[in-house]
Ligand SMILES: *[C@@H]1O[C@H](CO)[C@@H](O)[C@H](O)[C@H]1NC(C)=O
């Protein structure tokens with residue numbers, strides 16, 4: 299090895315250490331957008347720990363991530379110089395020494411609303427917070443109370459959910475729609491988000507990213523069933539995503555004023571996601587209207603089916619992996635955008 303190479307490695311190492319000091323860990327809460335496999339350890343059908351899921355993941359492993367490879371939080375963790383994968387809290391193969399630098403409590407198919415997590419019997423948001431409290435106890439024992447407290451204050455807490463409240467619950471099954479208008483339901487959910495942030499703050503969190511909704515009317519599942527609209531994006535669902543995002547954005551502004559020393563950012567994937575869907579070729583994609591997995595099938599489910607032998611050859615040409623979830627490539631583009639546009643302040 300040349301001197302330059304070694305010097306370069308030392309500099310890269312130093313840079314990683316400097317970055318890591320700013321954000322030493324990532325604590326993740328939410329749904330399938332950020333679940334790395336917690337649902338493998340509970341009784342639910344909302345799972346993806348089978349092929350072809352994970353076929354482009356390291357070792358071709360179907361970890362329970364709803365993608366062909368990594369999900370956005372994996373890319374974010376890497377961008378912050380921490381580690382390339384954020385492990386699921388319920389995985390018995392991981393212990394506190396791994397979780398100390400990042401862990402996800404997320405559960406696919408969950409929502410802000412308890413009634414959403416009930417649909418497929420997944421982990422509700424309040425339970426994810428209970429897990430986080432348990433994790434805090436373990437970390438205090440493992441590294442000592444003051445270092446643990448410092449970790450909670452410096453760690454980036456990521457909240458990413460809400461799509462299922464609308465698509466899996468409000469618009470899919472009777473119940474909430476008879477109690478609330480869409481706008482009232484949005485306020486109900488935003489109220490839960492606010493309480494959740496207060497609770498995280500009470501547990502010592504100071505850096506929090508609140509995720510916005512994607513253009514959910516453009517998910518292949520919604521397009522496939524949009525017969526009248528010629529299989530285009532469903533405008534009504536996109537409008538609701540925009541309205542809800544606006545509420546979350548205002549909530550962010552307000553809580554930054556109300557909670558001393560909090561740094562809360564609104565991480566909004568909507569615009570970049572819609573741009574990718576409208577102009578896929580600009581991002582190196584060929585297909586945005588259908589999913590890679592089960593291409594050509596009338597795919598109605600939450601995940602692509604075990605039995606389906608139809609999946610595209612090269613997922614990197616597709617925006618969507620299954621009818622509800624982006625490919626690894628899309629996840630990477632969105633994560634990069636979020637780092638640049640909302641999370642960059644935590645790098646410095
Ligand atoms: C965690 O697991 C690793 C093996 O993956 C082991 O070396 C380490 O001692 C364990 N740490 C704790 C705190 O249990």
Ligand SMILES: *[C@@H]1O[C@H](CO)[C@@H](O)[C@H](O)[C@H]1NC(C)=O
Pocket residue numbers: 412424490
């Ligand atoms: C959800 O359920 C938990 C546990 O039963 C409860 O504490 C919480 O208040 C519920 N949330 C809402 C918004 O009803």
Ligand SMILES: *[C@@H]1O[C@H](CO)[C@@H](O)[C@H](O)[C@H]1NC(C)=O
Pocket residue numbers: 443444447501502
């Ligand atoms: C750690 O945080 C807890 C809860 O906020 C607090 O009660 C405790 O005094 C803190 N301990 C240290 C050593 O900072």
